[in-house]
Amino acid sequence: MNQQQWKNLEAVVAQTNTDLPVGLIVDSPWMPGYCGIGNIDFFARPEVWMNAYKKIKADFPEVTFLPDWWNEFGMATEPSGFGCKFDFYDDNLPTVHHIIEDTDDEVIDTLTAPDPRKNGLMPLLLNLQRYAQPRMQEMGEDFYIVSTRGPLTIASHLMELTELLVGIKIDGDAIHKILKVTTQLCKSWLEAQLDNVKTAKGILVLDDVSGFLNNEDYQEFAHPYIKEIFGAFPGLMHLFHNDTDNDIIVPYIEDLGVDIFNFTHKKDIGAVKQKLGKKVVLLGNVPPMSLVRESEETVYAQTQEVIGKYIAANGGDHHGLLVSTGGGMPMGATYEKTRALIKAAREYPIG
Numbered sequence: 001m002n003q004q005q006w007k008n009l010e011a012v013v014a015q016t017n018t019d020l021p022v023g024l025i026v027d028s029p030w031m032p033g034y035c036g037i038g039n040i041d042f043f044a045r046p047e048v049w050m051n052a053y054k055k056i057k058a059d060f061p062e063v064t065f066l067p068d069w070w071n072e073f074g075m076a077t078e079p080s081g082f083g084c085k086f087d088f089y090d091d092n093l094p095t096v097h098h099i100i101e102d103t104d105d106e107v108i109d110t111l112t113a114p115d116p117r118k119n120g121l122m123p124l125l126l127n128l129q130r131y132a133q134p135r136m137q138e139m140g141e142d143f144y145i146v147s148t149r150g151p152l153t154i155a156s157h158l159m160e161l162t163e164l165l166v167g168i169k170i171d172g173d174a175i176h177k178i179l180k181v182t183t184q185l186c187k188s189w190l191e192a193q194l195d196n197v198k199t200a201k202g203i204l205v206l207d208d209v210s211g212f213l214n215n216e217d218y219q220e221f222a223h224p225y226i227k228e229i230f231g232a233f234p235g236l237m238h239l240f241h242n243d244t245d246n247d248i249i250v251p252y253i254e255d256l257g258v259d260i261f262n263f264t265h266k267k268d269i270g271a272v273k274q275k276l277g278k279k280v281v282l283l284g285n286v287p288p289m290s291l292v293r294e295s296e297e298t299v300y301a302q303t304q305e306v307i308g309k310y311i312a313a314n315g316g317d318h319h320g321l322l323v324s325t326g327g328g329m330p331m332g333a334t335y336e337k338t339r340a341l342i343k344a345a346r347e348y349p350i351g
Contacts, residue, residue, distance in 0.1 A: 001068040001144045006201065009064055009144075012281055013237060013259045015319035020307065020345045023064045023283055023322040024338075025241065025262060026056065028074050028093060030329040038090040043073055046131050054139075059335060062342055064322075066239065066283075067145035067204045069136060071125040071193075078149050078185060079157040080121040081114030100159035100178070103171035111158075111177065113184035116192040126196050133197060145239065146193035146200045150207020151182040151225045158182070161209065168217050175221060183225045187232045194233075202237030205229055211244030218248050223256070230257040239283075243327035250275045265326025269306050270313030278320065282310065285326035286341055291333035296340040303344035311350070318350045 001009075011017040032042040035052040042049055053069055076086040076094040085097040100107050116122035129143065136142055155178045156164050167175045186205065194200050210222035230238050241262040242249055250272055253261050262283040263272060269285050276282070286303050287294075294302075303323065310321045323345040329338075 001064065001142065002140050003142075005064045006144045009202075009237070009322075012320075012322050015278075015281075017319065018351070020318055020321065020323055020348055020350060021064060022062060022342050022345050023066050023260075023324050024060075025066045025283075025324070025328040026068075027070050027072055027328060029331050030333055031056065033331055034333065034335075039092065040088055040090045043088070046128055049128070050132060050135060060338060060342065062346070063338075067147045067202070069132060069141070069143055070147060071128050071132075072147070073121050073125070075149065075153075075157055077121055077125065078154045078182075078189060081116060081119040081185065082111070082158060083120075084157065096157045098157070098159050100163075102159070102163050103167040103174035105159075108174050108177050111181050113181050113188060116185070116189045122189060122192070126192060129193065129196050133199075142199045143193075143197040144200055145202040145204055145237070146190055146197065147204040147206065148186045148189045148229075150205050150210060151179050151186055151229070152209035152222055153207045154182040154185065155179060156209045161212075164209070165212060168213070168221050172220070179221065179225050183228055186229045190229070190233065200236075202239060203230075203233050204239040204241065206241040208242055208244050211242045211246040211249055213248065215248055218252070222249075223252055227256050241328070247272065247275070253280050260322065262324065262328075263326060267326075268309060270309040273310055273313040273320070278314075281320050281322055283322045283324045286324070288325040288327045288330040288333070291325065291337040291341065292330055294337070296336050299337045299340040300344045303341045304348055307345065307348045 008021060012021055028042060031052050032039045035055050037048055042052060074093040076096050079096050082099060084099055087095045114120060190203050207226060213222055238258050239260040240258040243264040245264050245266045247267050253276060258280055260281045260283050263285055265285045265287040273282060286306055290299050290302055311318055314320060
């Protein structure tokens with residue numbers, strides 16, 4: 001991200017922007033395939049990773065990518081610090097092997113938060129940031145946002161998701177023990193990155209599992225932990241991703257201290273806007289797989305429909321919208337269909 005793009009993002013949050021900007025969450029599910037490289041090369045060869053970012057920026061200069069220059073190994077990043085084993089594939093994302101069988105597992109009682117500066121894959125990613133930053137700065141780019149998977153999502157890779165959700169119902173104390181530790185990792189991982197790059201002014205937390213809960217369970221097992229993470233970083237821009245087909249979290253987004261919220265395409269953007277009110281910027285919510293399966297004309301029409309619904313629900317005002325997909329960029333999204341989304345945003349009449 002360059003300085004002007006960051007200023008533009010700040011204007012979106014302040015709701016002073018005059019255009020309809022496009023922002024896309026991009027990482028390893030989409031980038032290797034789009035750039036014609038293998039996943040292992042993308043993860044293991046810094047120059048290949050950097051060239052991939054150079055390519056998407058050249059192809060889509062109008063887009064603000066989020067978090068941009070993302071140092072990650074898919075879902076393996078944070079769980080690796082706990083000693084999880086994982087498998088790498090050249091044509092797919094890494095898989096993570098669990099270390100907790102169920103809520104009776106004695107591992108829970110000895111679980112401690114890893115040190116992201118020493119444990120697992122995280123030190124390698126910190127080193128990648130240090131390698132990349134001076135090269136990025138030569139291009140007028142820098143790190144403005146750092147990221148972490150959220151506490152429930154990390155927990156769902158330490159134990160099976162089903163066991164985690166069952167545990168919430170039958171052994172809440174055990175689940176709280178796990179979430180206290182994963183929350184601590186989220187904070188220390190963000191702190192390590194912020195200290196490492198020095199330039200970041202925003203944090204992105206991604207937690208889909210928090211959207212699998214009912215209202216009562218969300219309030220007990222998700223909200224306080226996610227709020228603790230955002231609350232640890234006052235003064236920074238706060239971005240949150242949850243694209244599960246459940247809007248239980250929507251009424252709590254503002255209380256979390258979120259500035260930008262990325263959510264599912266399966267919810268009407270106008271209805272979400274009305275529940276959120278004016279303060280939170282919506283990042284969404286064109287169906288992601290349309291950029292793979294549908295025609296360019298359909299993507300264009302869907303994007304304009306999303307914009308129209310948002311503006312109608314917002315009293316005719318375009319402010320508070322960052323045009324995007326309802327989730328991250330999917331595997332197989334093409335150049336032509338991404339350009340159709342951008343074109344639809346640029347050509348929508350506002351003002």
